[in-house]
Amino acid sequence: MFQQDALTQGLDVYRVGGAVRDALLGWPVVDHDWVVVGATPEAMRQRGFKPVGRDFPVFLHPQTAEEYALARTERKSGHGYSGFEVYASPDVTLEEDLSRRDLTINAIAQGPDGQLTDPFDGQQDIEQRLLRHVSPAFSEDPLRVLRTARFLARYAHLGFTIAPDTHTLMREVSQSGELSHLAAERVWVETEKALGEPNPERYFTTLHECQALATWWPELAEDEILTAALAEMPSAPEEPSLPLAHWRYALLVSLLSDEERDALAGRLRLPNAVAQLARHTALTKALLNEPLNDERVLHWLERLDGWRKPGQVAAQLALVGKLDLQHQAPLRAAWQAAQAVSPQALLSEGYQGAALGEALRQHRQKAVANALSEE
Numbered sequence: 001m002f003q004q005d006a007l008t009q010g011l012d013v014y015r016v017g018g019a020v021r022d023a024l025l026g027w028p029v030v031d032h033d034w035v036v037v038g039a040t041p042e043a044m045r046q047r048g049f050k051p052v053g054r055d056f057p058v059f060l061h062p063q064t065a066e067e068y069a070l071a072r073t074e075r076k077s078g079h080g081y082s083g084f085e086v087y088a089s090p091d092v093t094l095e096e097d098l099s100r101r102d103l104t105i106n107a108i109a110q111g112p113d114g115q116l117t118d119p120f121d122g123q124q125d126i127e128q129r130l131l132r133h134v135s136p137a138f139s140e141d142p143l144r145v146l147r148t149a150r151f152l153a154r155y156a157h158l159g160f161t162i163a164p165d166t167h168t169l170m171r172e173v174s175q176s177g178e179l180s181h182l183a184a185e186r187v188w189v190e191t192e193k194a195l196g197e198p199n200p201e202r203y204f205t206t207l208h209e210c211q212a213l214a215t216w217w218p219e220l221a222e223d224e225i226l227t228a229a230l231a232e233m234p235s236a237p238e239e240p241s242l243p244l245a246h247w248r249y250a251l252l253v254s255l256l257s258d259e260e261r262d263a264l265a266g267r268l269r270l271p272n273a274v275a276q277l278a279r280h281t282a283l284t285k286a287l288l289n290e291p292l293n294d295e296r297v298l299h300w301l302e303r304l305d306g307w308r309k310p311g312q313v314a315a316q317l318a319l320v321g322k323l324d325l326q327h328q329a330p331l332r333a334a335w336q337a338a339q340a341v342s343p344q345a346l347l348s349e350g351y352q353g354a355a356l357g358e359a360l361r362q363h364r365q366k367a368v369a370n371a372l373s374e375e
């Protein structure tokens with residue numbers, strides 16, 4: 001049940017999508033999406049709703065900033081995201097709007113009196129823990145392959161599986177080559193969300209099973225490589241300054257070569273911070289692979305840009321705590337000792353320019369060596 005406010009009073013409005021699904025699942029509801037039946041864009045604007053874009057009949061409530069979309073149908077007319085013909089008109093029914101959606105559990109609407117409109121048996125699929133497509137139109141949006149894998153990463157621990165027919169469709173979409181028309185940013189948005197879910201590995205194994213991994217993650221699309229990569233993710237540290245999803249990504253690609261990691265980062269157009277965390281994580285794993293010594297530790301601190309960005313060393317030290325706890329204390333001591341070397345003191349001794357740089361490095365290396373020998 002929900003109360004209508006002055007702005008929505010008199011509109012034929014329903015709560016839809018994720019909010020209804022998650023409420024039925026007892027999962028926290030983060031944001032509410034609404035669908036409005038029988039209204040025109042002009043009527044919405046007159047009420048004070050703010051149009052979101054020019055091409056989509058979606059509006060924001062000026063107070064709650066929640067999305068109100070006019071009921072619409074969609075038909076594919078080309079490749080990728082722009083290749084959609086959207087038809088919104090007061091004669092589009094609630095059922096028609098629900099029928100364009102991806103999964104049955106996402107195609108349930110709730111009216112103000114609490115009553116559910118559920119033409120595709122989404123409630124039954126929630127009870128049976130099934131991710132099932134609404135109609136063959138599922139294939140019209142290749143992003144849905146990733147979305148379905150992401151929902152599995154989120155709900156697998158509740159017992160959800162992907163319906164066999166849906167799995168078949170996902171494989172067909174992957175084999176059609178349509179995934180390559182997605183924008184890299186949208187692929188990353190889905191992947192980043194999946195990486196933050198309770199079972200991120202299910203996202204990747206599902207995509208591998210339906211042959212979708214080869215398009216965007218060819219570096220991981222081999223049974224043994226994928227298994228090894230996924231086994232790295234549980235080492236993500238609880239480091240509140242960085243998102244869990246980013247740590248998991250960095251660990252996932254930590255066994256790849258530098259070239260492969262950079263190729264992936266470029267293809268996915270990763271945000272710099274994520275690509276950098278991935279590089280740093282690989283450096284830390286390489287450091288721990290062999291016995292520590294002053295030269296290797298100093299090199300590691302330099303590659304982490306520790307003097308300018310101490311937070312980057314702190315983050316990697318947290319990772320060391322998960323990967324190899326016995327090395328955390330010596331590395332922390334070495335870092336503190338190296339940080340304590342003061343450029344100011346060397347300046348006042350008369351060092352300048354390149355000589356100052358060289359003296360700094362020598363003093364730092366000595367400090368690291370002392371710290372390592374004391375631990």
Ligand SMILES: Nc1ccn([C@@H]2O[C@H](COP(=O)(O)OP(=O)(O)OP(=O)(O)O)[C@@H](O)[C@H]2O)c(=O)n1
Binds near residue numbers: 016100102107144
């Ligand atoms: N490619 C897509 C994207 C969205 N939807 C529909 O639009 C709703 C809202 O989409 P979105 O807000 O992206 O996702 P949610 O389902 O709300 O999931 P989340 O909890 O991850 O936000 C979905 O429930 C689904 O009905 C769809 O059918 N196909």
